[in-house]
Amino acid sequence: MMQVLSIQNGATTQESLPLGRLIVLTGPSGVGKGTLMRSLLQRHPELYYSVSVTTRSPRTGEIDGKNYYFISRNKFEQLVAQGEFLEWAEFAGNYYGTPREGVLNQIRAGKTVVLEIELEGARQIRASFPSALSIFILPPSFEELEQRIRNRGQDSSEAIARRLQCAHEEIKAAPEFDIQIVNDDFETALNAIAAALFG
Ligand SMILES: Nc1ncnc2c1ncn2[C@@H]1O[C@H](COP(=O)(O)OP(=O)(O)OP(=O)(O)O)[C@@H](O)[C@H]1O
Ligand SMILES: Nc1nc2c(ncn2[C@@H]2O[C@H](COP(=O)(O)O)[C@@H](O)[C@H]2O)c(=O)[nH]1
Secondary structure, three states: OEEEEEEEOOEEEEEEEOOOEEEEEEOOOOOOHHHHHHHHHHHOOOOEEOOEEEOOOOOOOOOEOOOEEEOOHHHHHHHHHOOOEEEEEEEOOEEEEEEHHHHHHHHHOOOEEEEEOOHHHHHHHHHHOOOOEEEEEEOOOHHHHHHHHHHHOOOOHHHHHHHHHHHHHHHHOHHHOOEEEEOOOHHHHHHHHHHHHHO
């Protein structure tokens, strides 16, 4: 059972339904969340991965509707005003948000839904869904985090600097979350996430 917050006419109410689970994977940019997530989904195709909406420009190889829904800032702000997001945040100069309906429908259908999101959004989910399982992925060191973002070779040096600046504050927030996993050896980290989800 999980408590779902629903907002009706501005008032917040809670419904109790036989539901699936909500999992939040968070941590600083470049720590390996997306790579871990992709491997987890290959191992456990029964999981539902929520595709986020963003105002960031697509990176080489990213596909609209698969990696993200890429939209303009104006459109994003309209969707915020319409209450279309379960959570949203501005991160390193771009908006990111989780579409509300898709996630709630999957949870109502009994699925385990996984969100891979940044810190502010993860905090919003923890506030709305206290029973969500939240996992914070840590780098083995700050130097290694920097290496990973640089080696990924996808972001401008300005974007990398912004992301690393955020990372200092984000890492301090790790104890707020249910589980902390250090992504040093990839397989070890992946196994730890799977163990947290499936015991
Ligand atoms: N355990 C690991 N050891 C070494 N490199 C890793 C490890 N895990 C992931 N990486 C590499 O680190 C880089 C960043 O990983 P990834 O893009 O998954 O990070 P992220 O946390 O999803 O970043 P963002 O939040 O910016 O989307 C990638 O090049 C990935 O291959
Ligand atoms: N609050 C949210 N954060 C999200 C969402 N989707 C992705 N993200 C996080 O944004 C940063 C940057 O992502 P990138 O693809 O530009 O590297 C990263 O931490 C993602 O996890 C979302 O829907 N809401």
